[in-house]
Amino acid sequence: MAVNKLSIGSVNKMTYEDFIARFGNVVEHCSLCAAAVWRERPFRDAENLASCFGDFIDRLPINGKEGILRLHPDLAGRLAQVGQLTSESTQEQASAGLTTMTEDERQRMNNLNRRYKDKFGFPFVICARENKKDAILRGLQERLENSAQTEAVTGANEVKKICRLRILNIVCPDSQVTHSPL
Numbered sequence: 001m002a003v004n005k006l007s008i009g010s011v012n013k014m015t016y017e018d019f020i021a022r023f024g025n026v027v028e029h030c031s032l033c034a035a036a037v038w039r040e041r042p043f044r045d046a047e048n049l050a051s052c053f054g055d056f057i058d059r060l061p062i063n064g065k066e067g068i069l070r071l072h073p074d075l076a077g078r079l080a081q082v083g084q085l086t087s088e089s090t091q092e093q094a095s096a097g098l099t100t101m102t103e104d105e106r107q108r109m110n111n112l113n114r115r116y117k118d119k120f121g122f123p124f125v126i127c128a129r130e131n132k133k134d135a136i137l138r139g140l141q142e143r144l145e146n147s148a149q150t151e152a153v154t155g156a157n158e159v160k161k162i163c164r165l166r167i168l169n170i171v172c173p174d175s176q177v178t179h180s181p182l
């Protein structure tokens with residue numbers, strides 16, 4: 001959790017390199033998103049910055065959305081068990097209660113994750129900060145019934161929620177750029 005949040009004014013003044021250093025992982029392991037969004041500055045506020053990332057993800061073709069999903073770690077998966085998640089994912093998965101699951105719950109989640117990946121070819125993605133473990137297990141079970149096309153779009157929408165919350169951890173939500181009239 002960022003303690004000293006940035007104002008949107010200081011975000012707008014960032015060099016490309018600084019922008020990538022701060023926002024390169026708001027979409028997990030996909031600094032390409034930040035590299036593309038940098039050209040949209042100046043941003044009005046944190047929500048506008050999040051919308052720019054969201055619009056970029058929305059415009060991706062289905063195989064691009066699937067690619068972004070593949071960059072996400074499984075929930076309560078192998079990387080979590082060996083402590084190899086990014087710091088953002090570590091906090092998100094803990095907030096959903098995934099670090100305090102029973103062995104039975106972990107096995108159910110791992111089995112459902114495996115079935116999901118076998119069916120769709122990309123991992124199940126959900127915004128862990130907006131869900132608890134029971135809702136995640138239910139969501140996994142329900143979404144397994146969907147088509148691959150529906151899941152690519154649903155998963156990408158979850159990535160947008162994750163991205164927005166990561167941005168709100170970095171940028172002060174109250175700070176705005178105001179333009180004086182000409």
Ligand code: 2AL
Binds near residue numbers: 123127129
């Ligand atoms: C994640 C993750 O790492 N953080 C989050 O909110 N969701 N992963 C996932 N497969 O949904």
